[in-house]
Structures are given as structure tokens and as C-alpha cells.
Amino acid sequence: MTTTVARLLADSLEAHGVDQIFCVPGESYVGLTSVLTERNSIRMIVCRHEGGAGYMAVADGRLRPRAGVCIVSRGPGLSNAMVSLHSAFHDATPMVMLVGQVERKDFGRQALQEQNYSKMLSDVTKCVIEVNEPEQASEAIARAFHLAESGTPGPVAVILPEDIFDEETDAELNLARPRVVPGARPQDLDRLAEMLAKAERPLVLVGGAMLYDTLYDKQAFADLRRLAEDWMLPICPTHRRPQLFDARHPNYGGYMGIRVPPALIGEMKNSDLIVSLGERITDSVSQSYTFPAAPQPQLPLVHVWPDANEIGRVWRVDLGIPADPHEVIKGLLGKGAPQDAAKRSGWVSGLHAIHLSLLEKKWLPTSDGINFAAIVCEVDKHLADDAVVTSDAGNFGSFIHRYIGFRPGQEFLSSIVGAMGSGMPMAVAATLRRPGRQVVAFVGDGGALMMGNELATAMQYGGCPILIISDNSMYGTIGMHSYVRYPERKFMEAMKLTNPDFAAWGRAFGAEGITIREESEIADGIARAFAVKTKPVVVHCLTSAIQMSAWRRYERGPALV
Numbered sequence: 104m105t106t107t108v109a110r111l112l113a114d115s116l117e118a119h120g121v122d123q124i125f126c127v128p129g130e131s132y133v134g135l136t137s138v139l140t141e142r143n144s145i146r147m148i149v150c151r152h153e154g155g156a157g158y159m160a161v162a163d164g165r166l167r168p169r170a171g172v173c174i175v176s177r178g179p180g181l182s183n184a185m186v187s188l189h190s191a192f193h194d195a196t197p198m199v200m201l202v203g204q205v206e207r208k209d210f211g212r213q214a215l216q217e218q219n220y221s222k223m224l225s226d227v228t229k230c231v232i233e234v235n236e237p238e239q240a241s242e243a244i245a246r247a248f249h250l251a252e253s254g255t256p257g258p259v260a261v262i263l264p265e266d267i268f269d270e271e272t273d274a275e276l277n278l279a280r281p282r283v284v285p286g287a288r289p290q291d292l293d294r295l296a297e298m299l300a301k302a303e304r305p306l307v308l309v310g311g312a313m314l315y316d317t318l319y320d321k322q323a324f325a326d327l328r329r330l331a332e333d334w335m336l337p338i339c340p341t342h343r344r345p346q347l348f349d350a351r352h353p354n355y356g357g358y359m360g361i362r363v364p365p366a367l368i369g370e371m372k373n374s375d376l377i378v379s380l381g382e383r384i385t386d387s388v389s390q391s392y393t394f395p396a397a398p399q400p401q402l403p404l405v406h407v408w409p410d411a412n413e414i415g416r417v418w419r420v421d422l423g424i425p426a427d428p429h430e431v432i433k434g435l436l437g438k439g440a441p442q443d444a445a446k447r448s449g450w451v452s453g454l455h456a457i458h459l460s461l462l463e464k465k466w467l468p469t470s471d472g473i474n475f476a477a478i479v480c481e482v483d484k485h486l487a488d489d490a491v492v493t494s495d496a497g498n499f500g501s502f503i504h505r506y507i508g509f510r511p512g513q514e515f516l517s518s519i520v521g522a523m524g525s526g527m528p529m530a531v532a533a534t535l536r537r538p539g540r541q542v543v544a545f546v547g548d549g550g551a552l553m554m555g556n557e558l559a560t561a562m563q564y565g566g567c568p569i570l571i572i573s574d575n576s577m578y579g580t581i582g583m584h585s586y587v588r589y590p591e592r593k594f595m596e597a598m599k600l601t602n603p604d605f606a607a608w609g610r611a612f613g614a615e616g617i618t619i620r621e622e623s624e625i626a627d628g629i630a631r632a633f634a635v636k637t638k639p640v641v642v643h644c645l646t647s648a649i650q651m652s653a654w655r656r657y658e659r660g661p662a663l664v
């Protein structure tokens with residue numbers, strides 16, 4: 104049946120279950136917007152910055168088993184969106200970005216805002232698909248979703264010239280391609296079972312691919328717990344994936360985030376086997392490539408990841424299983440636990456005891472503002488079992504991981520690679536995908552003004568996130584790095600920030616604004632924030648710069664300031 108490219112593209116997106124698209128409008132794709140807005144099936148979420156739209160798509164790609172989608176305009180629009188592609192690529196998050204392009208007759212002339220997207224995006228996408236013929240449009244969408252969601256997930260860009268949307272075509276609608284689930288060979292499962300049976304002090308890391316398993320099938324949480332209990336294994340959720348295992352469960356072996364505290368990493372290093380179940384392993388998780396050491400690990404390493412390309416790329420592994428982690432868990436459960444699994448109970452309880460001691464809600468007083476620990480602990484008291492928490496990048500985030508014991512059912516969203524600006528847009532995406540649930544975004548004063556403008560998008564679509572801003576009047580993380588690397592040098596001139604009254608800033612958007620200046624105001628301020636529920640809330644917390652992170656203080660204090 105003859106249709107137009109724009110209608111065929113809209114049909115193709117619908118066929119892939121797309122129900123919302125994040126965008127900043129652009130003249131390069133009005134032919135598509137006009138068709139999409141005619142349909143009730145796909146909601147266009149109009150954002151204030153393409154980086155914000157992109158981060159929302161990244162978050163959406165982690166909140167359901169389907170790539171998040173955004174549309175941006177050529178040159179400037181895509182340039183703004185690059186940070187979200189960078190994050191999706193490093194975070195192994197499925198995302199499809201549609202990009203408007205100049206008319207085909209002008210290709211290569213450096214027409215207004217034209218870029219060569221295959222060159223520009225070559226290192227931040229899994230694939231750039233340029234659609235130059237109407238017949239390719241629907242196939243391009245099907246390929247984009249397939250590539251974004253399979254193997255190592257990631258972002259795929261589909262480039263659409265401005266003049267293609269109204270062209271007629273008889274091309275067939277391409278339906279979504281069935282999910283390919285890679286599984287383990289029987290001999291590999293046997294070997295893994297043998298290695299696990301023999302190990303006295305194993306560590307099991309769980310990460311990103313495990314998160315997708317829980318989106319496809321909630322049973323994955325229960326199966327992982329059973330594996331941990333029956334086989335007596337310590338489970339260690341990795342960097343910014345804290346919700347994968349209940350932090351209070353006795354088999355929780357410790358959070359394997361960036362810079363694990365010495366007491367925990369010291370004990371972890373006594374391990375005699377690491378099994379990475381759906382964690383890609385990065386420099387953050389491996390403590391800057393020291394544990395496991397790259398390229399030759401100091402202990403046996405088993406890597407389960409759904410993409411053979413990735414396994415062995417950096418580390419020489421003893422056993423690589425290019426499989427879906429849940430399939431491997433089911434395979435192990437089918438075999439039954441070793442008779443003497445209880446021999447590891449001392450190892451597991453030892454790790455868990457260290458983990459619990461690190462979670463303890465205690466902190467030191469500070470003279471230059473609130474210790475952010477006190478705020479985070481108060482927020483934790485109000486978090487529902489199905490709350491969504493987002494975090495921007497910055498040292499304030501270390502307090503979240505130190506003091507909040509996450510549990511399955513709660514969700515945590517962040518740029519895993521640590522790109523600032525993600526916290527607020529991810530919270531907006533969460534309010535849309537999880538309506539009626541608590542959504543709390545933690546940001547620093549740096550990140551707040553990078554992408555905090557998406558508060559306007561929350562207002563526009565009725566989202567009610569609570570934005571907790573840690574205002575230490577500086578880009579604190581970088582101050583900490585300067586201090587650690589050059590302890591005798593001053594650095595504040597290059598880090599300090601002059602901030603607005605963030606509560607008033609929030610009220611200007613139509614949100615509730617609350618200011619917390621000292622510890623005595625925390626309980627009331629946070630309770631008021633959680634009570635609002637009908638509009639966004641901005642909580643401006645005047646925090647200490649001396650307490651650099653949940654683990655570190657400026658020994659020399661304000662002398663450096």
C-alpha cells in the first residue's frame with residue numbers, strides 16, 4: 104500500500120512499541136513531527152535541551168525492555184545531544200536517536216548545519232544508519248532497534264534527510280525482530296559449576312546485563328537470590344547498579360562501585376574466583392584496572408556477558424560465556440548446589456559484616472555547612488519500596504551509595520560513566536514511565552544548572568520529582584581530585600561557584616521550593632518535600648565543602664578556600 108515515508112516511519116516506531124519520544128523540535132524533521140503528533144499512540148515529550156532529551160531516552164531505555172527514543176535536529180541539535188550518546192555508549196544502554204539532516208540535493212556542500220554524521224558519531228554509537236531512499240526507512244528502524252538492544256546494548260543513530268518524509272513509498276512495514284537470547288554451552292556451564300564448587304572465597308559481580316534481565320522477567324531477581332542462598336555466594340552489585348540485590352540480605356557481599364573503601368576492597372582481594380554475571384567490567388568496577396588486574400587478572404576470572412566481542416577485550420578470562428546472565432543463573436540452579444556450599448558461609452558473612460559497617464548511619468559534624476550524609480539518611484527514611492532515585496555525577500553521589508541500602512523494587516538511574524547533567528532529565532523520564540511513584544533526584548550545584556532546566560519539562564507533563572540539591576558552592580569532585588593530587592596547592596579559584604537561591608529558582612518554574620540551612624531543619628524540610636506530591640519540589644541544601652565526599656574531608660579545611 105502506498106504511504107509516505109513519515110507515515111511508514113511512524114508505523115515502524117509503533118510496531119516497536121514506542122509510546123513516547125523525547126525531542127527538541129527542528130526544521131529538519133517537521134515532516135515527521137507533523138505525522139507523529141497526529142497520532143495518539145506516540146507522545147512527543149518536548150524538552151529544553153537535546154542533552155536533556157537524550158538523557159531522558161537513556162533513562163527510558165533502562166526502565167523498560169526497549170530502547171529509549173529521541174529525535175533531534177541536525178548540527179546544533181545533535182551536537183547538544185552528544186553527551187547522552189556518550190553516556191549510552193559507555194553505559195551499554197539501548198537507545199535510538201533519530202536525527203534530521205539537510206536535503207539530499209545539498210549533501211556534501213556544508214549546507215546549513217550539515218555534518219557528516221557517520222564521521223561525527225563513529226565513536227559514540229554502535230551504528231549510524233543513513234536513510235537516503237524511501238524504501239530503506241522502515242528497515243532502518245527495525246535494524247536500529249535490533250542493534251541497540253542486542254549483544255552489548257548501545258545507541259544507534261538513524262539519519263533522515265529533510266526532504267524524504269513526504270515522499271511516497273510502497274515499502275513494507277518491518278516488524279520488530281524477535282529478541283535473540285544468547286545462552287551458555289553445556290560444557291561451559293559444567294565448568295562454571297565446577298569452578299564455583301571448588302572456590303572457597305568467590306565473588307559474584309552483577310551489573311548492567313542483569314538489570315535488563317530483571318526488566319524482561321522479574322523472576323531474575325528471585326533466581327539470583329536463590330543462587331546466592333543455595334550456593335552460598337556473596338553478591339556484589341556494581342557501580343551505579345545498587346538495586347540489583349537487597350543491601351540487607353545476608354548474601355550481599357558489598358557494593359563494587361568506584362573506589363571501594365579500603366576495609367571492603369582489602370577483604371575482597373582475598374577472593375579466589377571472580378564471576379562477573381552480566382557486568383561488563385570497566386575501570387570504575389575494576390578499581391582502575393587493578394582488581395581484577397588488566398590485562399592479566401591475579402585470580403581466576405569468569406565473564407558472563409551477552410556479547411563475545413566484549414569478553415576478553417581487556418582481560419584475559421579463564422572462562423568466557425557469551426550469554427544472558429539470567430540463562431546462566433537458571434542453568435546453575437538446574438544443576439543443584441554443591442553439597443559443601445556452606446563451607447563459604449564464613450567468607451560471605453565476613454564480607455557482609457564489613458558492608459553493613461560501611462552502611463552505618465554515622466557522620467562527623469562540619470562547620471561550613473551541612474554534612475550531606477544527614478540529608479541522604481533523612482531521605483532514605485521516606486523512600487518507598489518502589490521509589491526511583493536518580494543521581495547526577497559528583498561527590499554528593501558518594502553519600503547515596505554509602506548510606507542508602509537499596510533493594511529490588513527500588514530503581515536507581517544515573518550516567519554510569521559519570522556524565523554530569525543526567526540527574527534531572529532522568530528523573531523527568533522516571534516520572535513519566537513510573538507515574539504515581541516517588542522520584543527523587545540528587546544533584547550538585549554544578550549539575551543543577553547544567554540540565555536543571557528540564558524542571559520545566561517536568562512541569563509541562565505533570566511530573567513531580569523531588570530535586571535535592573547539594574550546594575557546596577563548588578565543583579567539589581574536581582576540588583577533591585586537585586587536593587588529592589596536589590595537596591599543597593590552592594585550587595578554589597578554578598572550582599568555586601556563585602549560586603542562585605535554588606528554592607526561589609524552583610518556585611519560578613512553579614515548583615515548591617524548600618531551603619535547608621542547618622541540620623536542625625532537615626527532618627522538617629525533607630518531610631515537607633515528600634508531602635507535596637502534586638508538583639515538583641526543589642530542596643536547596645547548604646552543604647559542607649570540607650566534607651568532600653562520604654569518605655573524605657579536607658584535612659586542612661578552609662585554609663584552602
Ligand SMILES: Cc1ncc(C[n+]2csc(CCOP(=O)(O)OP(=O)(O)O)c2C)c(N)n1
Pocket residue numbers: 186496497498499500521522523524546547548549550551573575577578579580581
Ligand atoms: C558533563 C561533564 N562535565 C564535567 C565533568 C567533570 N566533573 C565531574 S564531577 C564534577 C563536579 C560536580 O560538581 P557538583 O555538581 O557541584 O557536585 P559536587 O562534586 O560538588 O558534589 C565535574 C566538573 C563531568 N563528569 N561531566
